[in-house]
Amino acid sequence: MSAAAFERCMIIFLSLLTLLISSLLLIILVTVFIKGLPALHSGFFMEASENFGRSGGIFYQLMGTLLLMTGAVLVSLPVALGSVIYQTQFLKSKSLKEVCRLSAQMLNATPTILFGLVGYLFFGVYLKTGVSWVTGSLILSIMILPTLQISIREAIEAMPQKYKDTGMALGLSRWEQIKSIIIPQCYYGIITGVFLGLARAAGETAAIMFAATTFSGIQFPETFEDPVPTLQTHMLVLTQEAANPKAIAQAWGAGWVLLALVFILTITAWILRSRLKMEAEL
Amino acid sequence: MKNESQCMMWVFACLNFMFLCCMGGLFFFLVHESFPIIKLYGLDFWFGQDWWVGETYGALPMLYGSTLVTALACLLVLPLALAVAIFISEFLTSMNRRFVKAVLELLAGVPGIVYGLLGVTFLSLWIKDIFGLLDGNTLVTAACLLSIMILPTVLTLSEDAMRAVPAEYRENALGLGLSKWQTAITVVLPQALPGIMGAVLLGIGRAMGETIAVMLVVGSLDRIPDPWFNIFSSAQTIPSKLGREAAESIGEGTHWSALMALGLTLFLMVLVISFMGNRFLKRERKL
Numbered sequence: 001m002s003a004a005a006f007e008r009c010m011i012i013f014l015s016l017l018t019l020l021i022s023s024l025l026l027i028i029l030v031t032v033f034i035k036g037l038p039a040l041h042s043g044f045f046m047e048a049s050e051n052f053g054r055s056g057g058i059f060y061q062l063m064g065t066l067l068l069m070t071g072a073v074l075v076s077l078p079v080a081l082g083s084v085i086y087q088t089q090f091l092k093s094k095s096l097k098e099v100c101r102l103s104a105q106m107l108n109a110t111p112t113i114l115f116g117l118v119g120y121l122f123f124g125v126y127l128k129t130g131v132s133w134v135t136g137s138l139i140l141s142i143m144i145l146p147t148l149q150i151s152i153r154e155a156i157e158a159m160p161q162k163y164k165d166t167g168m169a170l171g172l173s174r175w176e177q178i179k180s181i182i183i184p185q186c187y188y189g190i191i192t193g194v195f196l197g198l199a200r201a202a203g204e205t206a207a208i209m210f211a212a213t214t215f216s217g218i219q220f221p222e223t224f225e226d227p228v229p230t231l232q233t234h235m236l237v238l239t240q241e242a243a244n245p246k247a248i249a250q251a252w253g254a255g256w257v258l259l260a261l262v263f264i265l266t267i268t269a270w271i272l273r274s275r276l277k278m279e280a281e282l
Numbered sequence: 283m284k285n286e287s288q289c290m291m292w293v294f295a296c297l298n299f300m301f302l303c304c305m306g307g308l309f310f311f312l313v314h315e316s317f318p319i320i321k322l323y324g325l326d327f328w329f330g331q332d333w334w335v336g337e338t339y340g341a342l343p344m345l346y347g348s349t350l351v352t353a354l355a356c357l358l359v360l361p362l363a364l365a366v367a368i369f370i371s372e373f374l375t376s377m378n379r380r381f382v383k384a385v386l387e388l389l390a391g392v393p394g395i396v397y398g399l400l401g402v403t404f405l406s407l408w409i410k411d412i413f414g415l416l417d418g419n420t421l422v423t424a425a426c427l428l429s430i431m432i433l434p435t436v437l438t439l440s441e442d443a444m445r446a447v448p449a450e451y452r453e454n455a456l457g458l459g460l461s462k463w464q465t466a467i468t469v470v471l472p473q474a475l476p477g478i479m480g481a482v483l484l485g486i487g488r489a490m491g492e493t494i495a496v497m498l499v500v501g502s503l504d505r506i507p508d509p510w511f512n513i514f515s516s517a518q519t520i521p522s523k524l525g526r527e528a529a530e531s532i533g534e535g536t537h538w539s540a541l542m543a544l545g546l547t548l549f550l551m552v553l554v555i556s557f558m559g560n561r562f563l564k565r566e567r568k569l
Binding site: 003004007010011014015017018021022024025028031032035078079080081082083085086087089090091099100102103104105106107109110111112113114115116117118120121122142145149173174175176178199200202203204205206209210232235236239240248251252255258259262263266267270 | 286287289290291293294295296297298300301302304305307308311312315362365366368369370373374381382384385386387388389391392393394395396398399400402403404430433437461462463464484487488490491492493494498521524525528529532541542545548549552553556557560
């Protein structure tokens, strides 16, 4: 075989491989949907689960997941925003900046189950929040902190220097610059970060499985000390009942909802990022 | 005005301090909680082969399982990721390239529990049938599943590294009469090597910490496979051990301390690997 023919063959082979990997996403989506079809019925979103998850819907599980992720972002956002503003606007020392950057990287790489263990110990045992949705939100808020920070930092660093120079020339104080220049110019970064953080929190199981969630017994938390049922825990418990086809179908159904939730949040984040970024640059 | 700025600065500084505390606190608690077991066993904790709750604690089977699963996943993912990364960075038009990258980013966001369900339902049965095993929950199953999970990360980052190779290198090579394929293999690939190393290390870091998916398909058997290279036997990794047992003894006792010592080990391993990975990626960016 000549060299040119060999190259052409390799390129065709690689393009097929790339096509295969790109279609992996579609394969996963379709598989989960088809497998979950027996469980998906009109009331799947609005009904409580019955018979230990083997029939019924996933209303309270979905609510639990939404509650945990919203709580996590509400706690995480002020800390992420404040720390990034401090690091970019106030902190002078190069080495301290490096320390902050490294910490964020390390926090991002930490295995999520460790957040669950240590978070439960710190919040649940020492601060006495127990196994509850509050503990879960706090644990997730630490977990998504780096995600939010990265988005906000990228937006702040992409802002043209002349905006800040103009602010300084107008005699604005540091806080006024932040309030009226940096935050309005960089809000697309904040919003993108929020959505990506929500998506990351929605997909997480290990960190909350023994600190915040329950499989049955509770539908919606009435106090701060109640655990919540979540989609992730629901799936985890049902998956382990591999012999029961009804339970597995429910797990697939829940999985499809979870997958859809994560994808919608991620894609919304992208759309908002590109649209708001253009607005901010006007 | 000045006072207000000063005041807000302290607020931001406090928030930044809280963020640093999260990282410091995590490390502190892991060390603090694993101290009793390390005092009790010393280094033997990491070399002990038996783990019987209430009697003896040895971490070697889990350490070995984690290492082997991660290494296998890495071996599986590397050729595929490299081949596709070359194709995306050197042969695709920029619009197709952006599309594939977006798909990869979505793939990276698929929750671990969904992969776990796919692994339990399909992969472990396939492996059982193909290799004629009694139980499909083996090291190989976990490694295959992990390799699919880290593929998007490794692929995207190594593709970034290849794109970062300056265009003059390519133009020179093409000007010397090399074909596009030869340019990709002999010029771009070697230049992007540090970045690819970084991508693989970050992928390894992610694979090591993955809990749920691995827990469901690895078989959860606290034993070093016999013989040691038998990848078709059930085993246990550190995160899957933590996931299985932490609920039993949360907060107190020797068992908890032993689990936290496992956690500390995992934390340090992942930290070193991803630190090195980030160093490689940074060096790439400076080029």
